[in-house]
Amino acid sequence: MRLDGVVKAFGERPVLRRLDLDIPAGQFLAVVGRSGGGKSTLMRLVAGLEPATAGTVSVGGEKVSGLVPQVRLLFQDARLVPWQRILQNVGIARGPGWQETARTALHDVGLADRGHEWPFVLSGGQKQRVALARALVSHPAVLLLDEPFGALDALTRIEMHALTERIWRERGFTVILITHDVTEAVALADRVIVLREGEIALDLPIDLPRPRRESSAAAGALHEQILAAV
Numbered sequence: 646m647r648l649d650g651v652v653k654a655f656g657e658r659p660v661l662r663r664l665d666l667d668i669p670a671g672q673f674l675a676v677v678g679r680s681g682g683g684k685s686t687l688m689r690l691v692a693g694l695e696p697a698t699a700g701t702v703s704v705g706g707e708k709v710s711g712l713v714p715q716v717r718l719l720f721q722d723a724r725l726v727p728w729q730r731i732l733q734n735v736g737i738a739r740g741p742g743w744q745e746t747a748r749t750a751l752h753d754v755g756l757a758d759r760g761h762e763w764p765f766v767l768s769g770g771q772k773q774r775v776a777l778a779r780a781l782v783s784h785p786a787v788l789l790l791d792e793p794f795g796a797l798d799a800l801t802r803i804e805m806h807a808l809t810e811r812i813w814r815e816r817g818f819t820v821i822l823i824t825h826d827v828t829e830a831v832a833l834a835d836r837v838i839v840l841r842e843g844e845i846a847l848d849l850p851i852d853l854p855r856p857r858r859e860s861s862a863a864a865g866a867l868h869e870q871i872l873a874a875v
C-alpha cells in the first residue's frame with residue numbers, strides 16, 4: 646500500500662497534510678495520535694470510503710478510487726446484524742460453500758460452536774471475534790483496525806491482541822491498526838507512526854522479538870519515544 650502526497654481537507658480545514666507512506670505487504674503498522682489528529686480520516690481514504698483532496702492512495706499497485714474489495718475494516722463496535730444468526734453474520738457473501746467457509750472462520754476466532762446463536766447473547770469481546778471472522782472470510786489483503794479493542798476490558802483486550810497476532814502471522818495480510826493505546830501499538834506492530842495535526846511526527850520500527858512481553862525494558866523505551874512524539 647502506498648500514499649503519495651495525500652492531502653485531505655474538509656472545507657478550509659486541512660486534516661491530512663501531504664502524507665507519503667509506503668507500507669510493505671504483510672507489515673503490521675500501528676497509527677497512534679491524539680483525538681482529532683486525522684487517524685480515522687486516513688483509514689477512510691485507504692478503504693476508499695472517501696476521496697483524497699490531492700495525492701493518491703494505491704493498494705497492490707492499483708489506485709484506490711472507491712471501495713476496495715481486498716481491504717476490510719473493523720471498528721470499535723462490531724456492527725453485527727441483530728436479526729441474523731452468528732453464522733449468517735460471518736457468511737456475508739452467500740456463494741457456494743459459504744457455510745463451510747463461515748464455520749472455518751468462526752473456528753479460527755475460537756467460536757466454533759456458536760454459529761447457530763444470536764449476536765445479542767455474545768460478550769463485547771466475542772462480538773469483535775465475530776466481526777474479525779466476517780472480515781476473514783473474504784481473505785483480505787489488508788485489514789484496517791479502527792480501535793477495535795478500545796471498548797474491551799483489559800484481559801479481553803490482551804486475548805484479542807494474541808488472537809489478532811496469531812491470525813495475522815498465519816495469513817500474512819497487511820494490518821493498519823489505529824489506536825490511542827501506545828502499549829497496544831508496541832505489543833503488536835512492526836512499525837508505529839505518530840500522526841499529529843495531519844502530519845507524520847514519528848515513524849518508528851519496532852524490532853522486538855515475538856511473542857512479546859508488554860513489560861520488557863526495550864518496549865518501555867519505545868513507549869517513551871512514541872509518547873513524546875504524541
Ligand SMILES: Nc1ncnc2c1ncn2[C@@H]1O[C@H](COP(=O)(O)OP(=O)(O)OP(=O)(O)O)[C@@H](O)[C@H]1O
Pocket residue numbers: 655660678679680681682683684685686687
Ligand atoms: N466529514 C467531515 N467533515 C468535516 N470535518 C471532518 C469530517 N471528518 C472528520 N473531520 C475532522 O477531521 C479531523 C480529524 O478527524 P479524525 O476522525 O480523522 O480524527 P482521529 O484522529 O481519528 O480522532 P479520534 O481518535 O478521536 O477518532 C477532526 O477535526 C474532525 O472534526
